[in-house]
Amino acid sequence: MDLLKNFITEVRENDMLWLLEAKPGLFAMVEDAEENSYIPVWSSENEAVSNISEDWEEYSVTNMNIAEFVGWMNELHEDQIGIAISTGNGGQMLPMPALAMKQLFKGASIDNEEDKKLVGEEYYDEEWAEGIPDNWEEEYLDSLDDEEN
Numbered sequence: 206m207d208l209l210k211n212f213i214t215e216v217r218e219n220d221m222l223w224l225l226e227a228k229p230g231l232f233a234m235v236e237d238a239e240e241n242s243y244i245p246v247w248s249s250e251n252e253a254v255s256n257i258s259e260d261w262e263e264y265s266v267t268n269m270n271i272a273e274f275v276g277w278m279n280e281l282h283e284d285q286i287g288i289a290i291s292t293g294n295g296g297q298m299l300p301m302p303a304l305a306m307k308q309l310f311k312g313a314s315i316d317n318e319e320d321k322k323l324v325g326e327e328y329y330d331e332e333w334a335e336g337i338p339d340n341w342e343e344e345y346l347d348s349l350d351d352e353e354n
Contacts, residue, residue: 209299212290213309215248220271222246223253225264233261235289235298243289243300244281246274252291271310278307 216222224246225233232244247253253266269277281287281303288306289298301309 209290212248216271217310219248221268222248222271222274223250223266223268225253225257225261226267227264233264234286237300241287241300242285243287243298245289245291245298247291256291275307275310278303 224244227233235243235245237243245256247256250266250268257264257266278288287303288301290301291298
């Protein structure tokens with residue numbers, strides 16, 4: 206899971222990530238075998254460009270800062286759309302729920318009051334809004350190891 210750590214580190218350092226966009230607000234999407242939808246993201250412009258395939262040849266590379274990306278995660282969650290982190294290995298992706306992505310970037314400026322309005326007071330969870338602990342990598346990687354065994 207070094208790929209996930211490297212992705213998070215690089216995106217945080219640059220305060221942006223990269224997506225493929227057909228037109229303003231219409232981003233490339235992928236589906237898994239269970240027909241779950243994901244928006245692929247990359248930690249660098251070069252990686253995004255190198256992943257433009259025949260399916261996405263009309264798409265252009267665009268960037269999004271972390272704060273905007275984090276703010277978008279509630280909407281994607283409601284639409285049941287996740288995020289697919291590019292692993293750089295022949296187009297393979299690491300799928301993540303939108304809310305997990307939001308928590309991974311908890312250091313970004315998150316407007317909790319705006320979140321409450323978007324999600325609704327009755328559904329808002331203070332613990333979730335605080336993000337995950339700094340040692341998330343160890344716990345997350347351990348849970349993946351458990352799933353594989």
